[in-house]
Amino acid sequence: MTDSDVVALAERVRDGELRLYELEDHADPDTAAAARRHLLAEETDTDLSAVGDYTFDAADAESNIENMVGAAQVPMGVVGPLPVDGGAAEGDHHLPLATSEGALLASVNRGISTIRNAGGATARVLKSGMTRAPVFRVEDVAEAGEVSAWVREHVDTLADAAESTTSHGELQDVTPYVVGDSVFLRFSYDTKDAMGMNMATIATEAACDVVETETPADLVALSGNLCSDKKPAAINAVEGRGRTVAADVLIPHEQVEDRLDTTSDAIVEANTRKNLVGSAKAGALGFNAHAANVVAAAFLALGQDMAQVVEGSNAITTVDTREDGLYASVTIASLEVGTVGGGTGLPTQSEALDVLGYSGGGDPAGSNADALAEVIAAGALAGELSLLAALSSRHLSSAHADLGR
Numbered sequence: 001m002t003d004s005d006v007v008a009l010a011e012r013v014r015d016g017e018l019r020l021y022e023l024e025d026h027a028d029p030d031t032a033a034a035a036r037r038h039l040l041a042e043e044t045d046t047d048l049s050a051v052g053d054y055t056f057d058a059a060d061a062e063s064n065i066e067n068m069v070g071a072a073q074v075p076m077g078v079v080g081p082l083p084v085d086g087g088a089a090e091g092d093h094h095l096p097l098a099t100s101e102g103a104l105l106a107s108v109n110r111g112i113s114t115i116r117n118a119g120g121a122t123a124r125v126l127k128s129g130m131t132r133a134p135v136f137r138v139e140d141v142a143e144a145g146e147v148s149a150w151v152r153e154h155v156d157t158l159a160d161a162a163e164s165t166t167s168h169g170e171l172q173d174v175t176p177y178v179v180g181d182s183v184f185l186r187f188s189y190d191t192k193d194a195m196g197m198n199m200a201t202i203a204t205e206a207a208c209d210v211v212e213t214e215t216p217a218d219l220v221a222l223s224g225n226l227c228s229d230k231k232p233a234a235i236n237a238v239e240g241r242g243r244t245v246a247a248d249v250l251i252p253h254e255q256v257e258d259r260l261d262t263t264s265d266a267i268v269e270a271n272t273r274k275n276l277v278g279s280a281k282a283g284a285l286g287f288n289a290h291a292a293n294v295v296a297a298a299f300l301a302l303g304q305d306m307a308q309v310v311e312g313s314n315a316i317t318t319v320d321t322r323e324d325g326l327y328a329s330v331t332i333a334s335l336e337v338g339t340v341g342g343g344t345g346l347p348t349q350s351e352a353l354d355v356l357g358y359s360g361g362g363d364p365a366g367s368n369a370d371a372l373a374e375v376i377a378a379g380a381l382a383g384e385l386s387l388l389a390a391l392s393s394r395h396l397s398s399a400h401a402d403l404g405r
Contacts, residue, residue, distance in 0.1 A: 005027065005031055006031060006034045006035050006038050007035075007038060009023060009026065009027055009031065009032070009035035010035045010036075010038040010039040010042075012026075013035070013036075013039055014039060020036060020039075020067050021066060021067055023035055023036065024062075028058075028059070029057070029058035029059040029061075029062060029068070030057065030058045030059075032058070032068070033052070033058045033068045033069055033070060034052065036067060036068070036069045037051065037052050037069045037070060040069060048069065048070065050073070051069060051070035051071065051072075052069070052070045053070070054070055054071035054073075055347060055348075056071075056346065056347040056348075060345075060346070060347070061346065064342075064343055064346065074098045074099065074100060074300055075098065075099070075100065076096055076097070076098040076301050076348070076352070077096070077097055077098075077099075077105045078094050078095065078096050078097070078105075078355070079094070079095050079097060079105055079108045079109045079112055079379065079382070080092065080093055080094040080095050080109075080112060081093060081094055081112075081116065082094075082095055082112045082115065082116070082121070082375065082378055082379060082382065083115070083116055083119075083120030083121065084120060084121055084122075084123050084247075084374055084375055084378045085120055085121070085122045085123070086122070086123040086124060086125075086370075086371060086374035086375075086378075087123075087124045087125055087370060087374065088125065088362070088367045088368070088370035088371035088374060089123060089358075089370075089371035089372075089374040089375050089378075090371075093356060093357065093375050093378075094355055094356065095298065095356060095375060095376075095379050096298075096301040096302065096352040096355055096356065097294070097297035097298055097300075097301055097379075098297055098300040098301035099293075099296070099297040099300070101293070101297075104293055104297065104383075105297075107383060107386040107387060107390070108294060108379060108382050108383045108386060109382075110259070110260075110382075110386045110389075111381070111382030111383055111384070111385040111386035111389075112379070112382040113259060114251060114255065114256075114259045114260055114382075114385060114386075115249050115251075115378070115381070115382055115385070117255055117259065118249055118250065118251040118252065118255060118325070119249075119250075120249070121247050121248065121249045121378040121381055121382075122247065122248055122249070123245065123246065123247040123248075123374035123375070123377050123378050124245065124246055124374065125243050125244070125245045125370045125373055125374060126240075126244045126245065126246060126331075127240045127243070127244040128190060128242070128243050128244070128366070128370070129172050129173075129188035129189060129190065129240065129241070129242075130188070130189050130191045130195070130196035130197060130199070130200045130241065130242055130336070131186055131187060131188050131189075131200065131227045131241050132186075132187050132189075132197075132200040132201055132203075132204040132222070132223060132227050133177075133184050133185060133186040133187065133223065133224050133225070133226035133227045133228075134184070134185055134187075134204060134208050134219055134220075134221060134222050134223065134224055135182055135183070135184050135219075135220050135221050135223075135224025135225075135226070136182070136183045136184075136185070136208075136211065136212075136217035136218060136219055136220060137181060137182065137217070137218045137219075137220050138181050138182075138183055138216060138217050138218075139181065139216065140181055141178065141180065141181070143181075143216050143217070144178040144180075144181065144182075144183050145178070146215065146216065147176070147183050147211070147215045147216065147217045148176035148178060148183060150214060150215050151174055151176050151185060151211065151215075152174075152176065154214070155171070155173070155174050157210060157214075158171065158174055158187075158207040158210060158211070159171040159207075161206045161207045161209065161210045162187070162189075162203035162204060162206055162207040163203065164206060165202050165203045165205075165206050166199050166202070166203055168191065168192045168194065168199065168365070169189045169190065169191050169192070169194075169196060169199045169200065169203055170189060170190040171187065171188075171189055171203070171207075172188045172189060172190055173187075173188045174186070174187050174188075174207075175188075177226060182220075182224075183217055184224045184226045185211070186226055186227070186235075186239075187200065187203075187204045187207065189203065190366070191338070192361070192365040192366040192369070193338060193339045193340045193360070193361045193362050193365060193366055193367075193368050193369045194338045194340050194341045194342075194369070195242065195304065195305060195308075195336050195337060195338030195341065195342055195369075196338065197229065197305070197336070198341075201222065201223075204222065205222055208222065227241070228241070229241075229308070229311075230307040230308055230310050230311070231310060232285050232310060232314075233285075233311075234285060236311050236314055236333060236334040237285050237314050237333045237334070238333075240333050240334055241311055241333075241334035241336060242308075242311065242334055242335050242336030242337065242373075243332075243334075243335045243336070243337060243369070243370065243373040244331070244332070244333050244334065244335070245331070245332050245335050245373040245374055245376075245377040246329060246330065246331040246332070246377060247329065247330055247374065247377040247378040247380070247381045248327065248328065248329035248330075248381070249327075249328055249329075249381060249385075250322065250324065250325045250326070250327050251264075251325050251326045251328070251385075252324065252325045252326075253321075253325055253326065255325075256325075256326050256389075260385065260386070260389035260393070261389065261393050262389045262392045262393040263392075264321045264325070264326040265321060266392035266393070267319055267326060267328075267385075267388045267389060267392050268319050268320065268321055268326075269392070270388050270391050270392040271289075271317060271318070271319040271388055272319075274289065274388075274391065275287050275288055275289055275316075275317050275388075285313075285314055286313045286314055286315055286316075287315070287316040287317065288313075288315045288316060288317040288330065288380075288384060289317060289383075289384050289387045289388055289391075290383060290384070290387055291312070291313060291315040291317070291330060291332065291380040291383065291384065292309055292312060292313035293383055294376065294379045294380040294382075294383045295309050295312035295313065295332070295335070295376060295380060296309045296312070298376045298379065299312070299337075301348075301349065301352045302337075302344070302349055302352050302353055302356070302372070303342060303343030303344035303345070303346055303349030303350070303352075303353065304336070304337055304338070304342070304343065304344075305336065305342060305343070308336040311333075311334035311335070311336055312332060312334070312335050312336070314332065314333045314334045315330055315331060315332040315333065315380065316330070316331050316333075317329070317330050317381075317384045317388075318331075319388070328381065328384065328385055329381070330377055330380050330381040330384055332373075332376075332377055332380065335373050335376065335377065337369055337372050337373050337376065338369050338372075339353060339358050339359060339360060339361070339362065339368040339369050339372055340360055340361055340368075344359070353372075356372070356375065357371075358371045358372050358375075
């Protein structure tokens with residue numbers, strides 16, 4: 001690639017000879033990205049040298065981005081070691097987190113330190129299933145009942161069609177929902193170590209062909225929003241989507257005072273009045289302090305789909321005083337994660353997964369994604385403990401002030 005190649009390519013776009021998305025047909029991906037930067041810099045009078053300073057080959061990102069101009073660089077840090085006794089995760093973990101929010105990692109690390117001194121967190125994936133819910137048109141509710149009954153009786157037939165499209169995904173269930181002359185079918189899949197949204201979509205399309213052939217239903221949309229993907233939804237809070245995962249810890253009362261500078265009773269009251277009563281009054285789906293903070297930072301560092309932080313915020317934090325300590329838990333109903341596919345193959349994200357120890361496919365299949373979910377849940381628990389302690393001791397604003405954030 002030479003500067004003249006870049007300028008010439010940009011001029012062809014400016015002259016209307018080429019469109020931005022056609023540049024890779026006429027040059028290698030890095031040259032195409034450079035040409036877009038050159039054109040954008042000239043048209044907006046902007047210096048894009050930082051955007052263009054990235055470490056991977058643009059060709060490696062072709063499945064992740066269109067019209068690439070460079071890369072967005074977000075500071076990445078690490079918290080831990082975080083000891084997790086999980087169904088799949090085991091031992092100490094260094095959790096990479098990428099964020100632009102100052103004081104976040106310091107806060108999470110304080111919670112982790114408390115968890116570590118209490119003997120570690122316990123975590124379990126309680127349920128796993130990626131969903132896709134197409135919507136069909138029928139003539140009336142009588143036909144809707146006919147279609148629903150057929151689906152319930154022929155899940156195996158739909159599974160054969162769906163699973164013919166993938167060597168990994170397995171159809172777990174299909175649940176019909178009827179609204180007048182609309183029939184929604186919520187398909188749920190075991191997608192192993194992949195987050196599985198694309199897998200579920202392709203498999204469901206094949207199953208929909210069978211439904212249209214065997215019943216009077218006509219497909220309107222492959223996604224009918226009852227899935228529900230990248231939107232706040234009560235169905236995900238109740239039924240789950242991706243991984244439903246929980247983490248908990250029991251902290252001796254004296255450690256609460258020594259490490260969190262507050263009392264167990266104060267944290268319980270803060271959690272009840274803020275996370276439970278306050279969230280209920282607000283009509284929130286997430287009854288937690290800031291679980292999305294850890295989920296988002298982990299997603300960004302580890303190559304997950306950032307928009308699915310919406311579902312990842314669907315968490316409930318509970319805190320109780322017991323005779324031998326403060327019991328705290330976080331249950332995330334719909335944490336959608338994977339260790340293969342999507343952004344997990346990008347260089348920095350792949351390295352971060354290697355740091356965590358769960359890159360690629362697990363043995364048995366699905367165990368790496370389960371472990372990732374358990375560690376993220378334990379990290380979210382640490383964040384909840386730290387923020388609740390800061391609020392109950394009135395140290396939140398002073399902590400940000402001390403750290404210059």
